[in-house]
Amino acid sequence: xxxLAGIVVLVCLIFSLTACGGKLSEEFEEKEVKxxxxxxxxxxxxxxxxxxxxxxxxxxxxxxxxxxELQETVDYVLDKLGEFQSFEKVQVKGVKDKNxxxxxxxxxxxxxxxxxxxxxxxxxxxxxMCAGFFICLLYTSPSP
Numbered sequence: 001x002x003x004l005a006g007i008v009v010l011v012c013l014i015f016s017l018t019a020c021g022g023k024l025s026e027e028f029e030e031k032e033v034k035x036x037x038x039x040x041x042x043x044x045x046x047x048x049x050x051x052x053x054x055x056x057x058x059x060x061x062x063x064x065x066x067x068x069e070l071q072e073t074v075d076y077v078l079d080k081l082g083e084f085q086s087f088e089k090v091q092v093k094g095v096k097d098k099n100x101x102x103x104x105x106x107x108x109x110x111x112x113x114x115x116x117x118x119x120x121x122x123x124x125x126x127x128x129m130c131a132g133f134f135i136c137l138l139y140t141s142p143s144p
Contacts, residue, residue, distance in 0.1 A: 025103040027103050028094070028126070032128070033092045033105040034090045038087055040120075040122055045084040045111075049074055050067055050071075057133070060131075061130060073135065080115065080137060081115050081117075083113060085111075085112040087109060088117065089108075090107055092107050093108075104125055104131055106123045107121075107123075109121075117139050118137055118138060119136045121133070121134040
């Protein structure tokens with residue numbers, strides 16, 4: 001139940017950030033956001049989620065989900081997909097927290113693996129720290 005609560009908190013944080021999505025704020029550079037998101041996904045694919053968690057997640061995100069819970073979720077998705085192949089698409093948009101007016105940049109990363117695709121949604125604050133993280137299994141090939 002605690003694991004589910006942590007995941008729900010992450011999803012709610014993402015939805016609250018994306019509630020007022022649109023043009024990327026001048027406080028961000030699209031190329032920098034794309035590169036930071038791709039680097040984060042690469043580190044996760046290399047098994048370095050703890051490094052990403054400790055070095056990149058803002059405190060409120062760390063307080064909403066423990067590393068072990070996040071690791072279970074990431075493993076659940078990535079274990080079904082096999083080896084990472086490539087980035088299929090990376091889209092960046094600006095989001096503004098409707099309650100505080102704080103600007104964020106959100107990257108939606110479509111990653112191709114041997115057995116399917118995963119979508120990462122990663123939000124960054126103006127210090128390029130991770131303010132939101134979501135991973136979703138999009139498709140897996142049928143087992144023979």
